[in-house]
Amino acid sequence: MERFINLTVSVLTQGLIYSILTYGVYITYKILDFPDLTVDGSFPLGAAVTAVLLDKGIDPWIVLLIAIAAGAASGLMTGIIHVKFKVRDLLAGIITMTALFSINLQIAGSNYSVARTTPTIFTGFPATVLLGTAPLPVKKLVIFFIIALAIKLLLDLYFRTKAGLLLIASGDNEMFVTSLAVDTGKAKIMGIVISDALVALCGALVCQEQRSFSATMGTGQMVFALAAVIIGLTLFKKAGSVKGTTCALAGSVVYKACIQLAILFGLPANLLKLVTAVLFLGILIIGKSREERNA
Amino acid sequence: MKKYLSMVLAIILIFALSGCSGEKKVLIGLCQYGEHPSLDNCRLGFIEGLKEAGFSEGSDYSLDYQNGGFDDAVCTQIAQGFAAEGCTLMVGVATNAALACYAASEDNDTPVVFVAVSDPAGSKLTEGNITGTCDKLPVAAQLELIRMLQPDAETIGIIYTVSETNSVSTIKEYEKTAPAYGFRIESIGVSAQSEVTLAVDTLINKGVDCFSNLTDNNVVGVLDSILEKTDAASIPVYGSEVEQVKKGCAAGAGIDYYELGKQTGRLAARILNGEKAEDIDFETIENYSVYINPDKITVLNMALPDDVAQKAVDVTK
Missing domain, CATH: 3.40.50.2300 (Response regulator)
Structure with a gap:
């Protein structure tokens, strides 16, 4: 039983951390209809910045803010390449991602570890005061829960503002927004900037949790986030009653739970990806059949 | 709704069942970074090294071998799974797997042994309850x-x-x-x-x-x-x-990675015999x-x- 609780805590924690990344991809992929491949570069960018700055002794919360700014800058680059220079969406993301690979290596090399004595958001103030001597996994779970929830609520609020509505409209019906004499380009850039800021924040959180950065950590994150968004939407989107951000959050947790289950099945290690794929397919089929019954 | 409920129950059951096995036994969690002949040799050598030191798989300890498929995020989950299982010892094969195990041991003081890490000091794998072997190319x-x-x-x-x-x-x-x-x-x-x-x-x-x-x-x-x-x-x-x-x-x-693995297996045996990993310095293989x-x-x-x-x-x- 203890093991079950421990594993659940671990899965929830991982799901919550990566939900931040999933929110980001939800904005670009689902709202803007813009497949933003910058993710594979901006995710490690957040981690690279974090690893180096933590090592320099900068406050871990301030480090998070700097990582967000770095991510936003990378999103801005993709946005400008796409909107101002009229480069195709996929290609714009690929250009930034490719550039970021070198930039990340420049910032932190191929690997960068942070010593255990360096404070992170889990071991420094205010976690120590608020959560006292709670075990580290519990601290992590609580902090990530607060962060994931806070960002979800902030995004939900943002989508109800004028700027947020414009963002949604730009993705839904670009012609309509243009006909209102509003520039969709700016809204698009804004969306990509927010998205990559979140993605880099996720990278920064992963780095604080793992105390390490590796240049390859971004590989496959886009695929993960897309799968998580789609799983979340398929399973939990029922006639608009559940918010998209909630679906993204749930999708991330379900994805990580699938990986954990695949690990637990104890099959030959090489079959891990296959088991994961089968689990996803199962979820998507169940989700689809429920959708049809409801319709 | 019924179907949904049954799915949740099934998942809980799987978790619960897998929690029943192997109680009070020495459990070694081994996370290998990916599928690679050198890393495979490390793992096989490790098991052999333990065997030579008197620990046979199955009778003296059970091995939870997991492969990360060169994916850092998967390695993290594997290592946290080891921590959740209450492993006696975690083994990370190659740097990134070792880092994941090390991070998962931050609070529970599970000893970590690494194999085939080229720069343990640079990767900050020297402080705490950790030891292992370093592979420097000749x-x-x-x-x-x-x-x-x-x-x-x-x-x-x-x-x-x-x-x-x-x-x-x-x-x-x-x-x-x-x-x-x-x-x-x-x-x-x-x-x-x-x-x-x-x-x-x-x-x-x-x-x-x-x-x-x-x-x-x-x-x-x-x-x-x-x-x-x-x-x-x-x-x-x-x-x-x-x-x-x-x-x-x-x-x-x-380097013979099988030998490197064996050397690491002997280190692990010392820890299973009661020595603290933090008291054992990491070893660099010099023989080629x-x-x-x-x-x-x-x-x-x-x-x-x-x-x-x-x-x-x-x-x-």
């Missing part, structure tokens, strides 16, 4: 071997992946040591496996006299297609590990062997000096 021995087999060679071509720490540090070592043996290093850094064959063509065109391999996962992964090109151009490739020479490299001075592939050497019309033939291990036998 660069000087490799250069000496190349000099003996190709007395007139001037340039050595090396392809490496810019994101692999081990490779970057070894390239520096090569560049520092090569002039002493009269070589010049012509290296190309790639960022993806798909770029490796392009780099091979470039180096062949630049007229390198031979290629030397690192333990670079990306490059070694496509060794077959590298050899296809170098064979066509009659340029020898020197491997960094026995498996590479078996595949068709002419020769190579390298020279491997030759006489068939390949004949095909490439190279002379095999007697003193090399005598001390080298013939991989075709």
Whole structure:
């Protein structure tokens, strides 16, 4: 039983951390209809910045803010390449991602570890005061829960503002927004900037949790986030009653739970990806059949 | 709704059932970074080393072996799974897997043993309840071997992946040591496996006299297609590990990763016998062997000096 609780805590924690990344991809992929491949570069960018700055002794919360700014800058680059220079969406993301690979290596090399004595958001103030001597996994779970929830609520609020509505409209019906004499380009850039800021924040959180950065950590994150968004939407989107951000959050947790289950099945290690794929397919089929019954 | 509920129940059941097995037994969680012959040898050697020290798998301990598939996020989940299972000992094979295990042990003080980490100090894997073995390539021995087999060679071509720490540090070592043996290093850094064959063509065109391999996962992964090109151009490739020479490299001075694994297994046995991992310094493997592939050497019309033939291990036998 203890093991079950421990594993659940671990899965929830991982799901919550990566939900931040999933929110980001939800904005670009689902709202803007813009497949933003910058993710594979901006995710490690957040981690690279974090690893180096933590090592320099900068406050871990301030480090998070700097990582967000770095991510936003990378999103801005993709946005400008796409909107101002009229480069195709996929290609714009690929250009930034490719550039970021070198930039990340420049910032932190191929690997960068942070010593255990360096404070992170889990071991420094205010976690120590608020959560006292709670075990580290519990601290992590609580902090990530607060962060994931806070960002979800902030995004939900943002989508109800004028700027947020414009963002949604730009993705839904670009012609309509243009006909209102509003520039969709700016809204698009804004969306990509927010998205990559979140993605880099996720990278920064992963780095604080793992105390390490590796240049390859971004590989496959886009695929993960897309799968998580789609799983979340398929399973939990029922006639608009559940918010998209909630679906993204749930999708991330379900994805990580699938990986954990695949690990637990104890099959030959090489079959891990296959088991994961089968689990996803199962979820998507169940989700689809429920959708049809409801319709 | 019923179906949904049954699914949740099924998941809970799986978790609960898997929690019932193996109580109060020594449980070793081993996370291998990915599928790779050298890393496989590390793992098998590790199990053998434990066996020699009196711990047999099954009767004395149970092994939870997991493979991360070169995915850092998966390694993290595997390592946290080990911590949740209450493993007696966590083993990380290769740097990134070791880092994941180390991070998962931050609060519970589970001892961690790493295998095949090239720079434990740089990766900050030296503080805390952790020890292991370090694999440093015998660069000087490799250069000496190349000099003996190709007395007139001037340039050595090396392809490496810019994101692999081990490779970057070894390239520096090569560049520092090569002039002493009269070589010049012509290296190309790639960022993806798909770029490796392009780099091979470039180096062949630049007229390198031979290629030397690192333990670079990306490059070694496509060794077959590298050899296809170098064979066509009659340029020898020197491997960094026995498996590479078996595949068709002419020769190579390298670490026996099976031995490295065994050495690590003995370290793990000391911990299982009650020693604290933090009291054991990490060990660097200094012993290397020279491997030759006489068939390949004949095909490439190279002379095999007697003193090399005598001390080298013939991989075709």
